[in-house]
Amino acid sequence: MSGQGISQILFYCVALIALGYPLGMYMARIYMADRRGRIELGVYRLIRVDGKKEQDWKSYGGTVIVFSILFWGLLYAIQRMQGHLFLNPDHLKGVPAHLSLNTAASFITNTNWQFYGGEYTMSYLTQMAGLAVQNFVSAAVGMAVLAAVVRGIARRSAGTLGNFWVDLYRSLVYILLPLAVVVTVILVWQGVPQTLSGHATAHTLQGATQPIARGPVASQIAIKQLGTNGGGYYNSNSAVPFENPTGLSNFIELLAILLIPAAQVFMFGRMVLARRHAWMVFASMFVVFLLGVAVNLPAEQHGSQVLRSSGVNLTQGHGQSGGNMSDKEVRFGQANSAAWTVATSDASNGSVNSGFDAQTPLGGAVPLVNLFLGEVIFGGVGTGLYGMFFYIIIAVFVAGLMVGRTPEWLGKKIEAREIKYAALGALFVPTMVLALAALSIVTKSGLASVYNSGVHGFTETLYAYDSQSNNNGSAFAGFGLTNFSADFGTIAMLLGRFVPMLSALALGGALARKRIVPASAGTFRTDGATFVVLLVGVIALTAGLMIFPALTLGPIVEGLMHQ
Amino acid sequence: MRANIVSSLIAIVAITAFFGFAYPLVLTGFAQVAFSHQANGSLIRRNGTVVGSSLAAQSFTGKQYFHERPSATSPAYNADGTTFANLGPTNPDLAKNVEAAAAAILKLEGPYNPGLTIHDIPVDAVTTSASGIDPDISPANAALQSRRVAAVRHLPLATVQKLIAQNTTGRSWGFFGEPGVNVLDLNLALDRVS
Numbered sequence: 001m002s003g004q005g006i007s008q009i010l011f012y013c014v015a016l017i018a019l020g021y022p023l024g025m026y027m028a029r030i031y032m033a034d035r036r037g038r039i040e041l042g043v044y045r046l047i048r049v050d051g052k053k054e055q056d057w058k059s060y061g062g063t064v065i066v067f068s069i070l071f072w073g074l075l076y077a078i079q080r081m082q083g084h085l086f087l088n089p090d091h092l093k094g095v096p097a098h099l100s101l102n103t104a105a106s107f108i109t110n111t112n113w114q115f116y117g118g119e120y121t122m123s124y125l126t127q128m129a130g131l132a133v134q135n136f137v138s139a140a141v142g143m144a145v146l147a148a149v150v151r152g153i154a155r156r157s158a159g160t161l162g163n164f165w166v167d168l169y170r171s172l173v174y175i176l177l178p179l180a181v182v183v184t185v186i187l188v189w190q191g192v193p194q195t196l197s198g199h200a201t202a203h204t205l206q207g208a209t210q211p212i213a214r215g216p217v218a219s220q221i222a223i224k225q226l227g228t229n230g231g232g233y234y235n236s237n238s239a240v241p242f243e244n245p246t247g248l249s250n251f252i253e254l255l256a257i258l259l260i261p262a263a264q265v266f267m268f269g270r271m272v273l274a275r276r277h278a279w280m281v282f283a284s285m286f287v288v289f290l291l292g293v294a295v296n297l298p299a300e301q302h303g304s305q306v307l308r309s310s311g312v313n314l315t316q317g318h319g320q321s322g323g324n325m326s327d328k329e330v331r332f333g334q335a336n337s338a339a340w341t342v343a344t345s346d347a348s349n350g351s352v353n354s355g356f357d358a359q360t361p362l363g364g365a366v367p368l369v370n371l372f373l374g375e376v377i378f379g380g381v382g383t384g385l386y387g388m389f390f391y392i393i394i395a396v397f398v399a400g401l402m403v404g405r406t407p408e409w410l411g412k413k414i415e416a417r418e419i420k421y422a423a424l425g426a427l428f429v430p431t432m433v434l435a436l437a438a439l440s441i442v443t444k445s446g447l448a449s450v451y452n453s454g455v456h457g458f459t460e461t462l463y464a465y466d467s468q469s470n471n472n473g474s475a476f477a478g479f480g481l482t483n484f485s486a487d488f489g490t491i492a493m494l495l496g497r498f499v500p501m502l503s504a505l506a507l508g509g510a511l512a513r514k515r516i517v518p519a520s521a522g523t524f525r526t527d528g529a530t531f532v533v534l535l536v537g538v539i540a541l542t543a544g545l546m547i548f549p550a551l552t553l554g555p556i557v558e559g560l561m562h563q
Numbered sequence: 564m565r566a567n568i569v570s571s572l573i574a575i576v577a578i579t580a581f582f583g584f585a586y587p588l589v590l591t592g593f594a595q596v597a598f599s600h601q602a603n604g605s606l607i608r609r610n611g612t613v614v615g616s617s618l619a620a621q622s623f624t625g626k627q628y629f630h631e632r633p634s635a636t637s638p639a640y641n642a643d644g645t646t647f648a649n650l651g652p653t654n655p656d657l658a659k660n661v662e663a664a665a666a667a668i669l670k671l672e673g674p675y676n677p678g679l680t681i682h683d684i685p686v687d688a689v690t691t692s693a694s695g696i697d698p699d700i701s702p703a704n705a706a707l708q709s710r711r712v713a714a715v716r717h718l719p720l721a722t723v724q725k726l727i728a729q730n731t732t733g734r735s736w737g738f739f740g741e742p743g744v745n746v747l748d749l750n751l752a753l754d755r756v757s
């Protein structure tokens with residue numbers, strides 16, 4: 001770890017807050033605005049909805065589900081038929097059925113898990129009109145749902161949460177689109193291709209021919225990072241120089257990963273008029289983010305046992321960043337790979353700029369644990385913060401039990417119904433991960449996906465279901481495509497998306513109906529450092545304890561063998 | 564429900580038209596005009612033929628050239644099928660690959676670097692890159708190879724070192740990322756000199 005590497009990470013943190021705060025204020029204004037522009041009204045007329053009509057949580061959730069399922073169907077159809085459609089200069093064939101279902105589910109749920117290599121499986125049409133569209137839409141759906149839930153927290157004695165179509169339109173057009181255009185332009189400038197021509201063919205200096213995949217890459221990479229999607233244009237994702245060519249492009253993409261999730265915390269504070277509380281939520285996330293970096297970076301800089309005992313030079317300095325350079329890129333080195341590893345697994349992004357499979361046991365355990373926390377540390381756009389609300393409810397409930405009073409949050413009494421929704425939202429996904437991973441390692445068809453033998457194979461399996469269930473999409477890789485893994489992955493992604501989403505909407509609906517009770521001396525304060533400690537503790541206990549037994553079977557055993 | 568389905572279908576068509584076509588096509592048009600070189604894959608031409616991209620490693624085996632980092636793609640340095648090696652930290656194959664790579668380097672560079680031991684080999688020279696087409700090697704790796712290239716090409720070492728410095732991509736704005744030596748650019752520069 002050099003001072004230079006650490007200062008890059010610190011600068012990143014400063015930039016995240018400096019840009020996230022004003023963006024959060026802007027987003028709050030967007031979602032609270034009553035005025036509708038002429039184009040906006042035209043769009044509502046076109047899709048035949050009344051933008052002024054508000055929906056209760058059930059109607060809101062129903063619209064989300066219908067909209068998402070129909071999009072799932074379209075995405076499946078495009079992939080199956082891409083061989084007969086236009087914009088296919090490399091003449092790629094239709095995608096197999098199980099893989100298409102899995103990929104369609106993967107993109108509508110904001111997971112972007114990839115059982116395929118983009119550059120040799122998906123035509124330009126599929127990438128542009130199918131997958132890249134979902135990068136916008138799945139992100140906007142998460143943002144819309146969050147806006148609705150936050151309104152539920154802010155309102156009193158209200159029955160409705162807003163209108164899905166209004167929230168969707170505003171997320172897409174006023175927030176995601178302008179940011180994506182700016183990031184695209186920066187990325188192209190740095191070297192990311194943006195062309196409709198097919199492969200280039202190079203005749204190398206030693207006389208070989210080298211095909212070079214390119215395409216409309218930059219416009220897709222911009223939104224894949226901003227929307228915490230993470231699905232790469234290329235198989236090796238953002239490690240590939242064509243997706244992420246320079247130190248600057250890496251900084252911009254890394255910023256784009258956490259920018260909207262961070263801004264949403266400030267947006268929440270503005271919308272419910274609880275800025276100090278929002279800062280405490282931000283602080284809780286920030287602490288866990290820094291912890292992740294503080295574990296991953298030294299572990300990777302120290303290097304793996306195999307590399308250390310080989311005798312090669314791992315020492316940082318004298319013209320190299322050293323450490324575990326397996327499946328890492330020279331232009332990123334250790335600090336930028338570590339910051340990315342933590343950010344992408346804290347958010348539900350899942351793009352990678354280094355290979356997780358090759359990380360040291362301790363370093364690789366960081367993304368695994370982060371995913372298991374349900375991606376509430378910043379988390380996915382929208383999904384991260386409403387996931388955090390579950391933990392906040394549990395935290396104030398625990399605090400209420402300690403002092404023997406009815407728990408309150410932001411002036412609202414937290415009662416049995418809210419606790420049930422929060423518990424369902426927080427516990428459903430980790431439970432499903434363990435069940436699916438267990439099912440996968442006790443069946444022959446499940447084991448067929450595993451590349452590395454022994455405990456590392458178990459870690460790969462656990463990570464695969466962890467990643468898909470949490471809608472992350474990053475891969476430890478080393479986990480192959482079979483019909484079994486494709487279909488169970490599809491189930492994991494769909495349930496992992498919609499169960500917590502509906503729980504959050506139900507929670508928002510329940511809170512909207514409540515009246516405000518004035519704070520008393522017995523009210524647990526949620527705007528101080530005690531709350532940060534309690535919240536981080538609750539996250540660690542709830543999710544951490546669930547994954548600990550599984551961790552002992554995977555990375556911990558591997559770490560011990562490694563000694 | 565029916566109204567929901569109708570609205571969803573119209574919205575899906577509209578969104579696909581705008582974000583699936585208008586958004587990437589307008590940006591493609593802009594990129595082709597404003598940043599034509601980058602937008603088309605940063606291709607490098609020599610005498611009119613495309614010899615590679617400054618963003619993709621290519622295979623160099625000749626002694627007169629600097630060599631790239633190991634690659635796990637098939638074939639190596641396949642810019643049309645990038646991949647990680649995905650060898651876990653305890654995988655015996657990782658140890659075997661690292662050992663083999665280190666032995667090959669000692670054999671290749673040893674004659675030009677008396678007293679060279681495995682401890683002098685920078686780690687990036689024996690490990691696969693994440694993309695399989697990492698265009699850069701560490702400056703330490705370039706320094707290790709410089710004596711061989713200078714000797715084979717009958718160039719003064721200082722000339723080779725100067726070319727290395729010229730083809731080292733520093734941190735962006737002197738701050739972001741890590742320095743690396745672009746192997747293709749460097750080898751092209753060497754070919755121009757001798």
